[in-house]
Amino acid sequence: MNHTLHQLQVFLKIAQTQSITKAADALYLTQPAVSIQLKNFQDQFDIPLTAIIGRKLYLTDFGREIAQAAEKIVNQVDAINHKTLAYKGLLYGKLSLSVVSTGKYVMPYFLSGFLAAHAGIELKMDVTNKQRVLESLAQNEVDFALVSILPQHLAVDRIELMPNKLYLVGGADSGQPVTEQAPSVLKTLPLIYREAGSGTRYVMETFIADHQVMVRKKLELTSNEAVKQAIMAGLGYSIMPLIGIRNEVQHGDLTIIPVTGLPLQTSWNLIWLKDRPFSPVAQAFMDYLTTHKEQIIRDRFAGYERY
Template sequence: MNYTLHQLQVFLKVTQTKSITKAAEELYLTQPAVSIQLRNLQDQFDIPLTEVVGRQLYVTDFGKEIAEAAEAILNEVQAINHKTLAYKGQLSGRLKISSVSTGKYVMPFFLSGFLHEHPGIELSLDVTNKSKVVESLAQNKVDFTLVSVLPEGLDIKSTPLMKNSLYLVGHDKPKKKNYTKSFMGEVPLIYREKGSATRAAMENFVDGNRIAASKRVELTSNEAVKQAVIAGLGYSIMPLIGIKNELSNNDLHLYPMKGLPIETTWNLVWLKSKRFSPAAEAYLDYITKEKTDIMAQHFSWFENY
């Protein structure tokens, strides 16, 4: 057999996501590239690793065993790399973070300086909805999570990073200086999927003000909601952090309304009982010292709204 580490890495990601498309996204590869690596690995085994039923990809029992072996091999390779760097006196290891989907507009700016200072550290950043982020935290699968609403029922510690403001957003330029809440009952409203913190904030505002929505649309990502609003399909309550360029280009507009914006805070969260690796310990120290400067450098535009 002559399989490569890259093939094992691709196969492991496919087994974790149950999707070639999602594996390609997380590995920053094209779908054809993932398919080729998967096929090249499969060619070395007489027993199928995966199978497709309908349009759903399934991992066979044999494939699951190979995936477990692949994960063990890749972990050992990473350990070798980390030991080599440690021997050279460099900070090394893997930093694992999960972030709610709109946190993708925030988290990279709080990571880039740290990773430039410590090139030996590997980053694993999983961007998903809030329910999955909280699940990964509860199961101790990550060092830190980024959320705008602190999870309940967990013994946690946190440090605030910056505020998160959510506004009513539409495609057309507002014709009034102030809109009443009844306006939201007269237009189509576009929601994020269940499990999203943005969805929960929007539902709380709509339900709390007894707004009877005339039409509801549900989409599965902040980007999809944004494009739907730009296309004129409806209105949505969205985080300001994710629409800077669209506001500047006049593709989107903020609709003034009493009770808005909804204000929350982006928090870096970890389990109180978490035993930090040297990489995680160094990152928390970095955030404590540098977060104010990072906000001033990258998010001063926030104060203009």
């Protein structure tokens, strides 16, 4: 038998996710590549490691034993790498985050300096919808999550990174007056919504409900990028976070429409499960944020406060 470390890592991830597709996503590989590695690994055994039942992948009893052995080997290799880098005075390990979709405009700037200072750290950052972000956190799959609305059903601690401001936005040729308007203006506009479960949608719907405005929902789209492009194409208006549109506003591609009660303001919060012990990497990242947060905001988000 000639098991490679890569085969062990792939099989372990398949065992953990019980899915070729999820394993491929987690390992940043294609599904065919993962399937080939699984086949090559399976060919070294006379006993099946997996079984497909009703189009779902399951481990056999033998497969579970091999997965446990693979986990020990992979962990030992990680420990060797850790000891090697630690001996050189370097920080080594994984930092995992789950980030709501709009957070992709925020989180990289709070990571870049930290990762540049610690080359031995591997980053895994999943950018997804709010529901999946909170699921990852609740299931203890990530060190941190970035959200703009704090969860009510989870006990978490947090560090506030920066404000999150949301404005009514139209295209460059919206024709809307530049003077401040009442919230009732929303009932005259075709509105573009994010998908159900989105934090941006929640804030937008709360504002509309609080002002008892009957509105026309024109479109529902699954990302802020899609909403932004639809607005620029003249398909409607939306209440959007400034962080994702500031370049388009500065370049004149989008227009902020003044409305009484706007901007809505929440905060970008990095959260983690209360009482969850930090790994050395997670603790180092928290120390980095505590020390450098204000400087990052000044350097990377200059002019944000003027809106």
